[in-house]
Amino acid sequence: MLMQEMASVSFQPTTNCGPPGICDYLWLVPAVPIIASGVIGLLKQQKRRTAATLAIGSLSFSLVLALVAFVHVVAGWTHGVAVRETVNFTWIQFGASNVDLGWVLDPLSAVMLAMVTLVGLLIFIYSIGYMAHDENYTRFFCFLSLFAGAMLGVVIANSMLLFFMGWELVGLTSYLLIGFWYQKPAAAAAAKKAFLTTRVGDVFFLLGIVWLFAQTGTLLFYNNGAGSIEHGALAALLAQPAALGLSAAGAIGLLIFAGAAGKSGQFPLHVWLPDAMEGPTPVSALIHAATMVAAGVYLIARVYPLMQAGALAGGTTTPLTVVTWVGAFTAVFAALIAVAQNDIKRILAYSTISQLGYMMAGLGMGGVAVGMFHLITHAFFKALLFMGAGSVIHGCHEEQDVRRMGGLRADMPLTFLTYAIGMLALCGFPLLFSGFWSKDGILEAAQHWSVAKTPFYMLVFGALLTAFYMTRQVGYVFFGTWRGKKPARESPAVITAPLTILAFFAMALGLIGTPAWPWFRGFIESRAVPFEWHGFMEPGLLALMGTSTVMVFLGLGLGWRLYGGQAPKPEQPDVLEKALPLPWAWLRDRLYIDELYGFTVIAFYGWWARVADWLDRRVWGGVVAGVAWAFRGWAHFSRFLDMNWVDGSFDKGCEELASGGGLLSRVQNGRVQTYLRILAFSVVALVAILIWSSLP
Secondary structure, X not given: OXXXXXXXXXXXXXXXXXXXXXXXXXXXXXXXXXXXXXXXXXXXXXXXXXXXXXXXXXXXXXXXXXXXXXXXXXXXXXXXXEEOEEEEEEEEEEXXXXXXXXXXXXXXXXXXXXXXXXXXXXXXXXXXXXXXXXXXXXXXXXXXXXXXXXXXXXXXXXXXXHHHHHHHHHHHHHHHHHOXXXXXXXXXXXXXXXHXXXXXXXXXHHHHHHHHHHHHOOOEOOOOOOOOOOHHHHHHHHHOEOOOOOEHHHHHHHHHHHHHHHHOOOOOOXXXXXXXXXXXXXXXXXXXXXXXXXXHHHHHHHOXXXXXXXXXXXXXXXXXXXXXXXXXXXXXXXXXXHHOOOEHHHHHHHHHHHHHHHHHHHHHHHOHHHHHHHHHHHHHHHHHHHHHHHHHHHHOOOXXXXXXXXXXXXXXXXXXXXXXXXXXXXXXXXOOOHHHHHHHHHHHHHHOOOOOOHHHHHHHHHHHHHHHHHHHHHHHHHOOOOOOOOOOOOOOHHHHHHHHHHHHHHHHHHHHOEOOEOHHHHHXXXXXXXXXXXXXXXXXXXXXXXXXXXHHHHHHHHHHHHHOOXXXXXXXXXXXXXXXXXXXXXXXXXXXXXXXXXXXXXXXHHHHHHHHHHHHHHXXXXXXXXXXXXXXXXXXXXXXXXXXXXXXXHHHHHHHHHHHHHHHHXXXXXXXXXXXXXXXXXXXXXXXXXXXXXXX
């Protein structure tokens, strides 16, 4: 009944905070965890409980504020108000120009705040058990809290500059957390790789920010119609030509997407993300589910008006076309590699890359609501899978190779149950799991994309691969017989309790995205969405759901057929490895992309570093040495002049003055007779001069 009433309501936007409300205090959501991180950083290493309490308490406070903000936006939406409230202020003023910062509360930021704080809090609680025996426990919670605060700063930003500040802080903390076990060479190398690879995208992102400011004069997203992604600025950007037939809007959109591709692991900047598994498992869950990798997708959603600028009704633009093709290719590319991996976390890492490709493709073809719905559902079931993998690793005495596991469904029943729910949600098992509805939303958008049908077929194939490699992983880990060295054990409640909560959301979130009640899409797009069963009757929808279901069952069946009974022992080759040795080797070695970069980009920079070193030592060093020699010579010459000419002249003058003073001192002897003689002599001399001058 409420939805039917909403259908007749005309949505009116709000553009700024009126009387003091939740929007005015929204800055506290990221600020409190950041402050807590600073306090934890001052604690002694032994203050473990205090550190965990501060981190969890601060994020709990942020969760409460985030939920209040979310309810506020939902309440406005139910009353026909498209809430978009902003608080903007001048940060720096130079001349006639201002650099403004601010934050925004709208459906997009509200739903992200709720997701990041909730999933992040569960990961924080999980970390208490997982990191219990780590000697750097306090430092871990310091970094973790700073990471969460940085991501929340990204979410609320109403300024591209503030967004970039949080973005870079996320990059810094990811470096600290991925390389947390810095005594491991692999962890230190993975941290450097993540930091440097994402910097490549960030350089393009920064160029886009500078160009946007140069063209619009502001970096605020929304500012009562004067923001950089509002109508006036977009019209000016479309009228400004760039290169290759692009407008300034299109070129800036592509630069921004390059930054998003780096953070969200899109090909070819995906190489850092699998290696990030060297960090502790809670870090993997936080990075791959709720925070860092979601930042790139959220960036494209936030600047979507810019990406879509100039598109005709139902059409696309060059930036969105690039986003679509890169996303679709990444989805299939990463899924293929995941098939041949044996590390339990690395399989999930490539799965994350693949699902991020789905999100990007969803944004490119279906819009913000389509891509963001998959981001939200993926955050819960991928956090569940990573934390479940951590529970398995914990129970298997730090073993990560799936070939050395097996039969854990009996030893770890709760972990198995929750992991199975996450696995089925990721695979898109029909009707019961959220991943089915969010993935099918992307497939539906791909089916109706006007540019090409190829991305649709690529994403359907990706769904088949997802079901296959996840069934392979579950078969290796939970079925068959135990192949490890020590008996496995179930994890403690502090680890399994968050898994249970995440498993609930992995199933329940699908209810807000069904064709009968697309609540999430209506909420993001600020339009009424009545509950209607005939939503399932849209042309081609049931056929699409059938196709998706067939692909999922085909992948599950094939995976179970090969790995469901008794997986090979560690010393034995994989089933597919025996059947297809060459393709398997390529996929196992990640299609040699890292090696390709090693032979090309890294080799080039290594060569250039050697050239720069030679230039520095032989050329520039010689120039500097020559200049130094010249200045030393000039210094010696100046010293010679000073000592022999300047000082000599000064000393000679002083001697003359001294002798003159001595002569005068003889005259000044205090005798009146002498003074009278001098006076008489002077008078006579003066009279003589006067007489001489008066003669004709």
